Amino acid sequence: MIRWRGSSDFIDRTLRSVVWIKELMTMGGEGTFSHNHFLRGLRPELKVFTAFVILVSISLIHEVKIQCLISLGLFLIILVSGLSGEVTVRPPWLNPLRFYRRVLPLTLFFGLFLSLPASINLFVKGELAIRLLRLDSPKDFWIYHIPQEIGITYEGLNLTALLTLRVFNAITTTFLLITYTPFEEIIKALKRFRIPETFLMILLLSYRYIILFARVVEDFYLAKRARYMGRSDRDIIENWVAGRMHLLFRKTKHLSEEMNSAMKARGMGLR
């Protein structure tokens, strides 16, 4: 595996993650799983409905213990799915450990990091669990009250755990759904639930855009790898990243304009 130092290593990992997302999004397709596979064989309407119920429950349940039980339930499903012998092409993340290796970074970022400040008594008042700082006196700043003792509270920890678990369960549920259900089946199922056509078309276009651009990013990554000779100067990497971002924006603009023209050419808006 290629190792770039410092920021470059981060870029490498990010690019590989994008490639992985593309693979994940296209993996639920035909030929990956036989239809009698445990999850693939279930009716898409049932899977979409179950995923919807789980997602709504996750956002409504305020008990950390119940969120933990949902995590455990999802883990068991992943375990059973990964062990199923009906997979015709076995994607590496069907291994539960690898699956979680993909879920956890997203959970850490969207769950833990974003909710971590809530554990401090500057935002959520409560009984101190860990004292971080002691000021001479309490202070008032704008709408905030800064207490004399700043630290992590039990209530804050509970809230952080709840938010992190919600994100973790939501990502796991979504990944499970898209891993075992071709996207077109998800759309058909949503259609049967009478979701408006316009919304579905936007969803479909977004999905196609993500795949198209993940392919472009994959090509960027492979082109970089093809010319990688072991040296990685910071300036060169920064220029490369800036250049690729610029190119990606231009491609996005061009593609959206072309697609808009194509829709117009086929009579969009005449009905």
Add this chain to the structure above:
Amino acid sequence: MLRLENISYTYEGNIPALVDISLEIKPFERFAIIGANGSGKSTLLKIMAGLLYPPSGRVFLNGKEVSERTLKDRDFLKVFRSTVGFLFQDPDVQLFSETVLDELIYGPLQLGLTKDEAIYRAEQVMDLLEIKALRDRPPYRLSGGEKKRVAIGSVLTMNPEILLLDEPTSGLDPRSQCSLIELILYLSSEAKKTIVIATHDLSLVDEFGARVAVLSEDHRIERIGEAGEILSDERLLLKVNLIHEHLHYHGERLHRHLHSHCFLHRHEEKQ
């Protein structure tokens, strides 16, 4: 049928794309617009399709002006869209529906046909293009050749009198290219469509046997004439950068070729 008078177009206000273009396309005609990359072929085609509006010059369809103002009239827009079909160079921008069938019925539904009528048309087009097996497949999972066929199908179901094809053979393997050319010829001779193609593929122009407009690199019409006459004029093709002189050794002998990568491969031996 389609007449352009003194069309000029610039990108971003100062980059010329077309300069003073005038031409007329007659009913049932085969017409090719050829020119090097960046000469303005695609822009010209988009202006003909009413997707771009030139700041100077006028476009007429059957004597009625096509402009941003006239296309605001829904009745005329409907007539125009059902008369002029446009095939994009990149089928990915043209295909945005859930399945091939949905893709094929999108245009007819926009034109106000009932779903049954639209499906009937789609079935006929699928027979013609031999894509019946792709009926329920999502377009983004098709091969390049299949996508191109579906993209053509999505235009044909609108039953336009004029087909504007932007680089129709680009990105296709030789077999797909061949069958596409046969299809274009069929649509011209049997289905009596007026066909306009933009290309730099001289072998396609040769097979197409059309009247040809040659665009120069300064974005003007260099000449309009019959395919045989244009393709035999090597000086003209050299001038507009559609062929190039190629100097190389064959063993001990130095050769100079006029090179178009298709049929103008003639040796002039020089020592």
